Amino acid sequence: MNDKFHYKMYKSREKWVVIGIIALSFAVLGISNNTVAQAENVPSESNKGDQLNNSVVYESKQSAGDNQSNQKNTNTIETKSDDKSQNKTYDYRYDFKYGPTFDTKLNQNYHYNNPQGYSNDIQSIVPKFDENGKVRYWELYYLSNQYPNNYSNGNSWYGLKTSDFVHFTPLSDENDATSKDNVAIPDAAYIDQNGKPVEVSDNNKNGIPWGFVATGSVIQNDAINGRPLFSKDEWGNSIDSNAKLAFVSTFGRGEKTDGIFLAYSNNDNQFHPYSSKPALTQDIVGHQESSDFRDPYVTTNGHNLIMYVAGGVNQKMFTLTSSDGINWKHSSKDDVDLGGLDETPNIQTVNGQTIMFFSAQPGIWYKLGYTKYVTGHFDDKGIFKRDGSIKNLDDGFDYYAGNFVKIDNDTVANIGWLGSWIYTINSGTGVQHAGSFTMPRVIQYNGKDAMTIPIEPGQAKLESTTKVNSKNNVVSVPSSKKVDIDYDGTTNKKISLVRNDHNSITISFKNNKMTVARKEDKNVGNGMNITGSTSLENIKIKHVVLYVDNSSVEIFLPQLKKMFTVQDVPNEASNQPYSLTTDKSALVKISSFSGNVDSNYINNLFSSINDRFNQLKSRQSVNANYVKYVSNNLSHATTYISKANDASGDATANVYLAIANYYLSNANYWNDVLDGRNNVNSSPNNQAARTLKSTKRKLSAAKRKVNSDNSQLAKLRQSLKKRHSKKTLKKIKAQYKKQLKKAKTDKKAYTKLLAKEKIIIKYSKSLSTISKDKKYLKTTKSKAAKAKKTVKRHNTKKNRSAYSKLVKRVNSLNRAIRKAQRFINSNGWVVR
Known part of the structure; x- marks a missing residue:
């Protein structure tokens, strides 16, 4: 019933079109109730404050803690200090250094932050190889609205590069994070007072045929057996054989056409349109209940291109094939039925198991969005066929629209968008600047489930250990910390993280479930109070890890290799610490991150942990299971240290070192258990x-x-x-x-x-x-x-x-x- 309503409203092209589009979650941020209803390229002066819940205040709100953002992965922009609001000729819509688009209130400390404006979906992660076939770095593209004050109904692709998924730099102009050279796919709607587009690079002389862009994917022009698919575009411009191709979903604006456009990039320049028309539209899949047709993921079977397109509320992924990238065919029998509102498909084969990852929402008004996956196999034509049941990759509320890249046959690296377009962006926070990445993760498959290993942003340095005997013991947890909570084996327990009267997160362990309840009922439109849970698979949880940052808490259970991501929008001050309590006896260890996880650090860490283990296991009456746990983790660490050595000179070595660091952290934990150090009753x-x-x-x-x-x-x-x-x-x-x-x-x-x-x-x-x-x-x-x-x-x-x-x-x-x-x-x- 609701789906039909949304579809009708979308077709009506009236004001409620926006609500219809938002309700369908077109993987696009920055669509507010008023701006899509405007026919002009720029919102009217009377509408400038009418954003989502009509309570946005256009002023820069910075607290003393706002400047603590970790500079290694955050681009700081100096905003104008003069008071433009007193100048009657000043129009904030054309000020691309406008204060609120740089407001650091929501900035993270050890997560990547969008340099200005707001952002969401991660589009593609593409390895960049050197002449010897080694990975120099990965290019990462994400969806961004860099200039929300100028035109809210617009989006671009922004480009980054990284060699470890921890440190990020702008793709082209590292000295100016907001340079148009770092805009991979522009939106021509962003114009200055002279009507000149501010995002379109000089190489795009043939115009930008699309409206605002949404999610898509990048492949190489020579992806099929080294044979280039394209040599010239519609205007006769040359396309390099090793050019990057982007298939990107777009939404029409004015006379612009909806559809999936094809663009290309020569020599890492800004993507240029291949044609003035879309490469394909929803017409190719025939009549559907909804007009949803977006978020293409493109891959190859070695002979043809295969495209999986999200059907959104059509509850399926459409499957298309092409031999040339222009002429596409659809066979409904190849569509992947998933149920629910489905977005952003991606397919990876991990440890021999083919998996489709995707984003899904049980319903727009539930304020929930999950990254899910389903196992399957490739048929003889290389087309994905679903076999298994749908599971969550992360059970939290705010891990969404991520992307994946293969490291080796057993390992996939992954980054997600940390947030929700339902309540993160311009939802009563007074902030136009929001959007960060989750902690990077490694995804592996154990024969039954996809498992997650966090890539930590540096060397974890222990700062304090507090013995907590009851819920009356309060531990202060500053922002930008790692928190290890060690229990003696109690089954039922509760952890409370309280920032103030309006911000809190409660983590409960009971009845074979971990239940997480977030309270935020002050500044965010309609509140963010929500509860979710994850199965503990009959494991008695002894060790809980919290990665705490300015506007997020990522809960990790090492025994299950599961994560639960929670956004917590600070509503009083940036980097406000939490007060942590737990109702059962525990040791609370707080660590900070510093330096890099490089080979010297890992080798020294391995040596010290292994030496300690050899001494501990020689003691009488040691627990044989704990000895086995340490031994297994050291064995895994050895494997990845060896892989890192073999990959010397290749960026994948950094991923292997991060995995080794994870296993060494586990080994050290079980060493502490052997030694009695994690025993809360040990004085x-x-x-x-x-x-x-x-x-x-x-x-x-x-x-x-x-x-x-x-x-x-x-x-x-x-x-x-x-x-x-x-x-x-x-x-x-x-x-x-x-x-x-x-x-x-x-x-x-x-x-x-x-x-x-x-x-x-x-x-x-x-x-x-x-x-x-x-x-x-x-x-x-x-x-x-x-x-x-x-x-x-x-x-x-x-x-x-x-x-x-x-x-x-x-x-x-x-x-x-x-x-x-x-x-x-x-x-x-x-x-x-």
Whole structure:
């Protein structure tokens, strides 16, 4: 019933067309209730504030925390400081440095941010090869509305490049993130006050035939057996044999035509239209319930091109084939039935299993959008045939319209859009600038499910460990952190993240499910209160990882390799910290990210974790299962370290190092379990005692080495005093030099262990000091309070002196406790 209504309204071409299009989720951001209804290229002055919920305030709102955005993957733009609103001749629609399009309120710290305007779908991720066939970097295209103040009913493709999926730079002009050279597919609607398009590059002299663009995909001109599909366009311009081809869905505006256009890019220039007309329109699939026909994904079977086009509310992916890229055929028997509102198809084969990934919504008014997948196979014509049931790739509310690229036969890299066009963009936040990527992920297949591994943005550095005994213990979690929560094995538990009275996320584990409830009921139009869940597959969750940033929390369960992505729009201040509580005993570890996950870091990390494991597994009564978990994770890490070494000089090595980092993090976690460090009931004193015992054992072994070295050196010195042939003397001198070097190394190691022993002993004494002095402090404070009352009643010299001594004692105890605590905080590494 609703689908027909949407279809009718779309066909009517009246104002409600916008609502119809939005309700169908045409994978396009920036379509507001008023702008599509306008026939002009620029919204009228009276409509300039009428956006979605009619409550947008056009002013730049920046807080003290707004400048904390991580510059390694965010392009900062300096906006104009003069007050243009006082100038009557000033028109904000033509100011392409207009403040709100750069407002950093929603900017993430370690996620990529759109440099201006807002953005959504990831279009394509394309490997860029060098002359030796190695991947130099990947080109990534995403949908962006760079100039929402100028024309809201418009979209472009923006281009980036990355060699690790963590750091991103503009595709062409790295010095100016908003340069039109970085616009891969432009929209001619964005014009300056002279009517000149600001996005169209000089190479596009034949005009832009499409309206605003939406989702599509990129392939190579020579994708079929190295044979170029096109050599010239409609105007006679040459098309390089290795040019990039983009098939992109577009929506008509004015006299512009709906359809899927073909564009090409020579030498990484801005894409140029192949023709003034679409390559194909919905007519090719015949009459459908809805006019949905968009988001083409194009691949090849080695002989022909195959295109999968989203049918949206038609609840299917249309399948088309072509031998030349222009003449396409449709066979309804090849269409993929999926159910629901389906978008953005993509097909990858992982570990021998062919998978169709796609975006889906159960219904527009539910405020939900998921990235899903379904398994299948290729028939003898290379066409996808569905076999399995539909599953979620990420169970969260805000992981949508992503894209995928093959790393090897077992691994696919993936990035999604973090947000929802239903409530993220211009929905009462007062912000025209929104849109970021999810954390990059690796997708693998275990024979049953698609599994996710996060690619962390740097080296995780542990900053604090807090033992939480009850929900009364509150841990402050700043933005831009990784949070590990370790439980002893309780089944039912609840984690609460509270920013303020209006922003909170509650994570509950019960009845074999993880349920996530988000509260946001202040600034976002119609609110963002929503609840979802994911199956725990009968696994008792011991370890929960939270990747916390300014406007998102990504929940990761390492035991299941599952993620749950939640956007949390800050409505009071950017980078406002969370207060974390949990109703069951746990250890809460907070880490920050720094540096790069390179080969040196990974090799050193592997060595330290492996050495520790070898010591731990030699203990008596160790848990055999935990030993197996560490061993398996180290084995996986070894595999990917080897792959990274083999891929030296190729960007894929960075992905392998990221996977190795994940497995080493897991191995380290289970090492901690073996060592009792993740036991919330284990006291710091016990931990220090274990570490001291281990250190003394190492110290004893190191001392034996030093004594042995000294003995060997003494023998060699005696030998050097005797008469020898030149050859023998040379040999003895070489042995002595080698032994001397070894002796220095061993002595240095022994000295370090001595220093560590002293620190551990002082650490233990500091713990004792705190424990003892806190008891004395409590008693002394009580006595001081009584003495104070006595002075008030009987202000004698004797009473004042007694009170003064007690106050000094309180201050002395406080100083001793603070000093001991500072030492513990600075030297906590000794018990980790």
